[in-house]
Amino acid sequence: TRSTRPQRLLGAVQKSATRGDPCSVVNAIDQFCRHTEWAMNVGDEKGCILDSVVSEVNPATVLELGTYCGYSTVRIARLLPPHAKLITLEFNPDFAAIARQVIAWAGMEEKVHLVEGASGEWIPKIKEQFGVKALDLVFLDHWKDQYLPDTKLIEECGLLRKGSVLLADNVIFPGAPQYLEYVRSSQQYESQYFKSHLEYTKVEDGLEKSVFLG
Numbered sequence: 001t002r003s004t005r006p007q008r009l010l011g012a013v014q015k016s017a018t019r020g021d022p023c024s025v026v027n028a029i030d031q032f033c034r035h036t037e038w039a040m041n042v043g044d045e046k047g048c049i050l051d052s053v054v055s056e057v058n059p060a061t062v063l064e065l066g067t068y069c070g071y072s073t074v075r076i077a078r079l080l081p082p083h084a085k086l087i088t089l090e091f092n093p094d095f096a097a098i099a100r101q102v103i104a105w106a107g108m109e110e111k112v113h114l115v116e117g118a119s120g121e122w123i124p125k126i127k128e129q130f131g132v133k134a135l136d137l138v139f140l141d142h143w144k145d146q147y148l149p150d151t152k153l154i155e156e157c158g159l160l161r162k163g164s165v166l167l168a169d170n171v172i173f174p175g176a177p178q179y180l181e182y183v184r185s186s187q188q189y190e191s192q193y194f195k196s197h198l199e200y201t202k203v204e205d206g207l208e209k210s211v212f213l214g
């Protein structure tokens with residue numbers, strides 16, 4: 001039967017990237033998605049903004065919502081110090097299986113906990129399951145209508161501290177209007193929009209960075 005897009009993306013990684021080299025994995029996926037087959041990775045242009053926020057926050061604990069094929073998982077993990085932890089949630093078993101292989105090819109398994117499950121079910125378990133006191137950085141890139149409910153759940157679970165950063169993909173396209181309204185109007189956040197483009201296209205999109213003020 002016909003392969004899936006994630007399977008073809010993994011094939012491109014195994015063909016063109018060097019095992020243990022996360023930058024080559026990121027570059028292989030960008031090359032494949034720009035020249036062969038588009039896929040919904042944050043991509044190279046928005047990825048540079050992601051890189052700068054990760055480097056600025058220098059997080060010990062990161063939560064990613066929506067692993068998909070693991071592109072941003074690898075992109076973030078490659079910048080983390082040795083004992084930092086990235087917890088990434090993915091409820092589609094087929095995507096999770098591909099992402100595990102992409103993460104392994106990049107040699108990032110030590111820094112990444114990929115949890116196969118729904119964010120709504122797992123966010124309340126993070127503290128106990130992973131011994132996490134607070135999240136330094138949250139990268140939101142799952143279903144866009146889940147950004148707001150999951151942000152409220154993260155707050156309710158006491159997972160944010162003064163200075164915790166939320167970084168949300170696709171706030172313009174496909175768009176997350178309710179989330180944007182919330183973080184931009186809330187007294188508890190200082191929000192900033194980073195204008196960019198939808199991955200591998202000229203369509204406007206961007207990332208919203210929101211600092212929790214406690």
Ligand SMILES: Cc1ncnc2c1ncn2[C@@H]1O[C@H](/C=C/CNC(=O)c2cc(-c3ccc(F)cc3)cc(O)c2O)C[C@H]1O
Binds near residue numbers: 068
């Ligand atoms: C609640 C929950 N828990 C765990 N995993 C969850 C979850 N909701 C989704 N997920 C997982 O995240 C992933 C979902 C990501 C959703 N992202 C998107 O829908 C998305 C779509 C586009 C896009 C743009 C233009 C177009 F013409 C078409 C598409 C671009 C992007 O960057 C995206 O992130 C995969 C899914 O299984």
Ligand SMILES: [Mg+2]
Binds near residue numbers: 040041042141169
């Ligand atoms: Mg996205």
